[in-house]
Amino acid sequence: MDNILYLVIPCYNEEEVLPETSSRLKGKMNELIGQNKIDSKSRVIFVNDGSKDRTWEIIQNLHQEDRLFGGINLSRNRGHQNALLAGLMTVKDYADMVISMDADLQDDINAIDEMIDKYLAGTDIIYGVRSSREKDTFFKKVTAEGFYKVMNTMGANTVFNHADYRLMSKRALEGLAQYGEVNLFLRGIVPMIGYSTDVVYYERGERFAGKSKYPLGKMLSFAVEGVTSLSTKPIRMITGLGFLIFIVSIGMLIYSLIRHFMGATIVGWTTLMVSVWGIGGLILLSLGVVGEYIGKIYLETKARPRFIIEQFLNDID
Ligand code: UDP
Ligand code: MG
Numbered sequence: 001m002d003n004i005l006y007l008v009i010p011c012y013n014e015e016e017v018l019p020e021t022s023s024r025l026k027g028k029m030n031e032l033i034g035q036n037k038i039d040s041k042s043r044v045i046f047v048n049d050g051s052k053d054r055t056w057e058i059i060q061n062l063h064q065e066d067r068l069f070g071g072i073n074l075s076r077n078r079g080h081q082n083a084l085l086a087g088l089m090t091v092k093d094y095a096d097m098v099i100s101m102d103a104d105l106q107d108d109i110n111a112i113d114e115m116i117d118k119y120l121a122g123t124d125i126i127y128g129v130r131s132s133r134e135k136d137t138f139f140k141k142v143t144a145e146g147f148y149k150v151m152n153t154m155g156a157n158t159v160f161n162h163a164d165y166r167l168m169s170k171r172a173l174e175g176l177a178q179y180g181e182v183n184l185f186l187r188g189i190v191p192m193i194g195y196s197t198d199v200v201y202y203e204r205g206e207r208f209a210g211k212s213k214y215p216l217g218k219m220l221s222f223a224v225e226g227v228t229s230l231s232t233k234p235i236r237m238i239t240g241l242g243f244l245i246f247i248v249s250i251g252m253l254i255y256s257l258i259r260h261f262m263g264a265t266i267v268g269w270t271t272l273m274v275s276v277w278g279i280g281g282l283i284l285l286s287l288g289v290v291g292e293y294i295g296k297i298y299l300e301t302k303a304r305p306r307f308i309i310e311q312f313l314n315d316i317d
Contacts, residue, residue, distance in 0.1 A: 003120065005032070005042040006095035008087035010080055012049040014103040016210040018058045021105050022069060028109050029068060037116055041317055045070045046103070047087040050077030063313045070314035078307050081184045084164060086307035092173040094316060099167045104207040107165040111202040115167040124172045124195035128165035131201040147223055155231030158187050159199070166190065182299050182306060183229035228292050235293060238286045245279065
């Protein structure tokens with residue numbers, strides 16, 4: 001088994017972290033090359049996701065100074081998932097295994113060793129899983145863990161406490177390449193590929209510089225995206241709800257008829273108001289959920305490109 005490793009790192013406005021990130025990764029890569037664990041043709045590829053700051057300039061300089069570093073410049077900002085996909089799909093032809101991670105190195109880079117060991121033992125996909133959330137605030141912990149639980153009950157099966165820190169073999173990436181969906185939620189698709197999988201536990205640190213590019217709003221829409229792009233369970237839940245309400249309405253019909261024949265036709269105003277508002281709200285909500293799927297279909301049928309690469313810098317031997 002050959003062992004050319006490529007790291008793929010999406011970057012959006014990361015000028016503050018890139019100098020430190022690149023030097024830490026360089027140390028790590030050289031250590032691995034020195035131990036003969038990975039080939040000297042291994043590379044670190046930064047994907048510039050339409051940053052507005054000096055990110056691309058820094059990447060170009062890194063590439064010029066050291067051939068270990070390469071870069072992909074996207075034509076504009078496409079979001080984390082698309083940037084990551086652009087990187088994975090571009091480097092899969094050069095690499096035997098690819099690890100994706102964030103630019104802020106919140107994911108412990110020392111987990112790479114174990115990932116490679118597992119890859120060399122024949123595993124195709126190795127998920128980096130957070131061992132604890134001690135460093136998170138209570139709010140972040142509750143929302144993030146709730147995220148995985150809600151996702152799973154909604155039919156989007158993901159690996160608990162795993163984000164996008166993972167190793168994938170070349171053939172797993174080739175599997176991923178066959179998923180042509182525009183509504184991209186990688187951590188839901190990767191488990192669908194199959195092959196042998198394993199996990200590596202690590203402690204997730206704090207972002208050492210710069211601000212998070214994932215505020216709460218973005219995270220919520222990411223969750224909606226995840227559920228609706230992976231499963232139709234919400235629509236089925238609506239069907240179930242409709243069925244339930246239908247049963248209740250039959251009960252109401254019988255009740256009303258009995259009351260009618262008993263001569264007491266004027267039943268409470270309150271019940272009426274509550275049902276009108278309640279059912280009206282449910283109908284609107286259900287329409288919204290169905291509309292969400294129609295929007296997805298609309299985008300999928302257009303089949304627009306998921307990313308456009310403006311420039312690819314990579315020195316191969
Ligand atoms: N990112 C990106 N495009 C975007 C937003 C974020 O490529 O539109 C990258 C970002 O540079 C980082 C990774 O996605 O490498 C994760 O972002 P961040 O660390 O801000 O998220 P958090 O760790 O707070 O969830
Ligand atoms: Mg981060």
